[in-house]
Amino acid sequence: MSNGTNGIGSGIVAGTALDEDGLSLDELVRICAVSREWVVERVEDGLLPASGFASGMTAATDAAIWRFTSRAVWRTRRMHTLERDFDAVPELAALAADLMEELERVRQRLRAAGLE
Amino acid sequence: MEFKDYYATLGVPRDAAAADIKKAFRKLARKYHPDVSKEKDAEATMKELNEANAVLSDPEKRAAYDQVGRGYRPGQEFRPPPDWDAGFEFSGDGRHGGDAGDFSGFFEELFGRAARSGRTGAHSGAHPGAHFGTGGGTGAAGGTHGRQFQARGQDHHAKVLLDIEDAWHGATQQISLRVPRQGDSGHVVIDTRTLNVRIPQGVRAGQLIRLAGQGAPGFGGGVAGDLLLEVGFRPHPRFRLDGRDVLMTLPVAPWECALGAMVPVTLPGGGDIEVRIAEGTLSTPGSTQGSILGGTPGGIQLRVRGKGLPGDPPGDLLLQLDVRVPPASSARARELYESMARELGFDARANQEAKP
Numbered sequence: 001m002s003n004g005t006n007g008i009g010s011g012i013v014a015g016t017a018l019d020e021d022g023l024s025l026d027e028l029v030r031i032c033a034v035s036r037e038w039v040v041e042r043v044e045d046g047l048l049p050a051s052g053f054a055s056g057m058t059a060a061t062d063a064a065i066w067r068f069t070s071r072a073v074w075r076t077r078r079m080h081t082l083e084r085d086f087d088a089v090p091e092l093a094a095l096a097a098d099l100m101e102e103l104e105r106v107r108q109r110l111r112a113a114g115l116e
Numbered sequence: 117m118e119f120k121d122y123y124a125t126l127g128v129p130r131d132a133a134a135a136d137i138k139k140a141f142r143k144l145a146r147k148y149h150p151d152v153s154k155e156k157d158a159e160a161t162m163k164e165l166n167e168a169n170a171v172l173s174d175p176e177k178r179a180a181y182d183q184v185g186r187g188y189r190p191g192q193e194f195r196p197p198p199d200w201d202a203g204f205e206f207s208g209d210g211r212h213g214g215d216a217g218d219f220s221g222f223f224e225e226l227f228g229r230a231a232r233s234g235r236t237g238a239h240s241g242a243h244p245g246a247h248f249g250t251g252g253g254t255g256a257a258g259g260t261h262g263r264q265f266q267a268r269g270q271d272h273h274a275k276v277l278l279d280i281e282d283a284w285h286g287a288t289q290q291i292s293l294r295v296p297r298q299g300d301s302g303h304v305v306i307d308t309r310t311l312n313v314r315i316p317q318g319v320r321a322g323q324l325i326r327l328a329g330q331g332a333p334g335f336g337g338g339v340a341g342d343l344l345l346e347v348g349f350r351p352h353p354r355f356r357l358d359g360r361d362v363l364m365t366l367p368v369a370p371w372e373c374a375l376g377a378m379v380p381v382t383l384p385g386g387g388d389i390e391v392r393i394a395e396g397t398l399s400t401p402g403s404t405q406g407s408i409l410g411g412t413p414g415g416i417q418l419r420v421r422g423k424g425l426p427g428d429p430p431g432d433l434l435l436q437l438d439v440r441v442p443p444a445s446s447a448r449a450r451e452l453y454e455s456m457a458r459e460l461g462f463d464a465r466a467n468q469e470a471k472p
Contacts, residue, residue, distance in 0.1 A: 012288055012312040015325035015345065031271055031324075031344060070323045078151070085145045085169075100151045111356060 023068040025050075032076045039076065047094035048076060075101070119194035120222045122168035122181065130182070134173070141169040167219045177227060184226065194222065221306045269332035269341035276325070276345045278315060280352045280362070283425055284385040286317035291345070313345070318427030320359050323347045355384050360431025362424040367438045368393065373416070381435070383423065391420055391435065 029036050040063060042048040046055070050066040068076075075097050082093035123130050126140045150159040171177045188194060276291055293309045313327060324344050331341025349357055356363045362384060372379060378390045416437040424431025444450050456462070 012314050013327050013330060014314045015316055015327050017316045017319050018324040018326055030268075031342075033271075073324060074322065086142055103151070108358060 018070055025063045025066050028068045028072065028076060031073055032080065034076060034080050042090055047090055048072060118222065119185065119188040120220060122171050125164050125168035126172065137172050141165060167223050181226065266336040266338045267334060268338045269334040271341040272331040272343045274343065274345055275348060277348050277350050279350055280355050280357060280384045282315055283319050287315045289313050289315050318360065318425050319347045321347055321349050321357060360425040360427050361434055362431060363434045365438050366435040367440050370439055373439060389423060
């Protein structure tokens with residue numbers, strides 16, 4: 001196992017914020033450890049938002065212009081976990097993810113209002 | 117290293133059928149789902165459940181675990197016999213879709229090593245004819261057994277908690293990570309790795325920060341994976357965040373609202389700005405003119421554009437005006453209140469019915 005880049009506690013590593021619209025399909029797939037097909041299917045079915053996607057697109061020719069947000073990373077992992085753990089159909093996992101995101105927004109607003 | 121009783125974690129007997137294990141896991145996964153659960157330590161419990169399920173739901177891993185775990189009690193010091201995994205070929209990458217570092221040292225000791233060597237191809241053919249489980253055998257690892265096998269290292273994930281000031285200025289944050297490593301004895305050792313990370317300015321809650329090349333090392337000359345940090349914020353006594361918008365309460369005197377005033381506000385970054393409160397703010401709650409965002413049942417909110425967290429675009433500063441009423445603690449103050457009561461004809465409860 002060779003490894004030239006992982007210094008132990010040496011120096012300062014510069015972090016890059018993933019831009020809101022910055023992730024390509026391949027990057028999303030890698031970060032979330034899911035298959036490309038899995039993501040493509042859910043984008044095409046409208047369960048996973050990608051900017052640059054319009055219905056009728058085919059992944060083979062158009063996926064290169066799709067971009068995903070940081071938010072899509074959480075959604076992808078959430079949906080994938082739900083499908084895996086509960087054998088949920090993709091639409092049900094997406095529905096649960098919708099509700100969790102809504103819950104997050106509401107909790108955030110509560111916190112912002114100083115109520116939680 | 118402590119022995120973990122995965123059967124106890126899921127609450128199933130050792131001879132439980134696969135269907136019962138699945139059912140038990142689902143029941144608990146629902147109860148402890150970290151996004152929804154009100155249970156304490158839901159996240160930690162969910163990790164334990166995932167780990168137990170990753171082993172017990174996989175016939176190969178379950179068989180290996182049963183064999184090596186015979187006679188151990190939970191919490192007992194565990195040391196696997198040398199070459200205990202001879203005869204086991206773990207397909208896949210030894211994980212269950214989870215992230216590196218999510219599973220315990222115990223799991224890494226049992227399955228991490230075999231999984232890793234399986235991926236590099238070093239395991240290939242070492243123990244011929246002794247494959248457990250599904251018919252996939254060595255092929256199940258997905259063509260990773262070639263001599264020229266090269267792969268990019270896995271991405272690692274971690275959370276980082278920041279103060280609002282860190283996002284304002286950018287900051288250097290020290291983070292510690294648990295990293296499994298193959299020690300001299302061949303067993304897996306967990307190292308603690310410390311990194312000084314430069315946090316970029318203007319990061320938001322939920323955003324990912326990428327540290328290129330700081331994930332797991334690559335195989336066969338492949339590049340290392342990335343380390344991805346999820347940003348969260350510690351609560352702040354004065355400021356709250358909504359994306360890049362900064363919210364705070366600004367105490368004001370009634371006449372500052374009525375007559376207009378310039379009010380100093382200290383920003384999270386330490387700088388001071390002067391916020392203009394327009395004349396008549398008090399008399400027109402609900403107006404969206406000027407900088408008044410709107411009257412709310414709790415008071416009046418002002419939006420100061422571009423004075424939230426820096427970034428492109430920067431967030432706004434949202435000021436919730438808290439109108440403080442002066443005490444009637446002196447004779448003069450009482451006099452003033454008396455003349456207001458007499459002359460203003462103000463009814464504090466006049467609009468109660470009219471409000472939607």
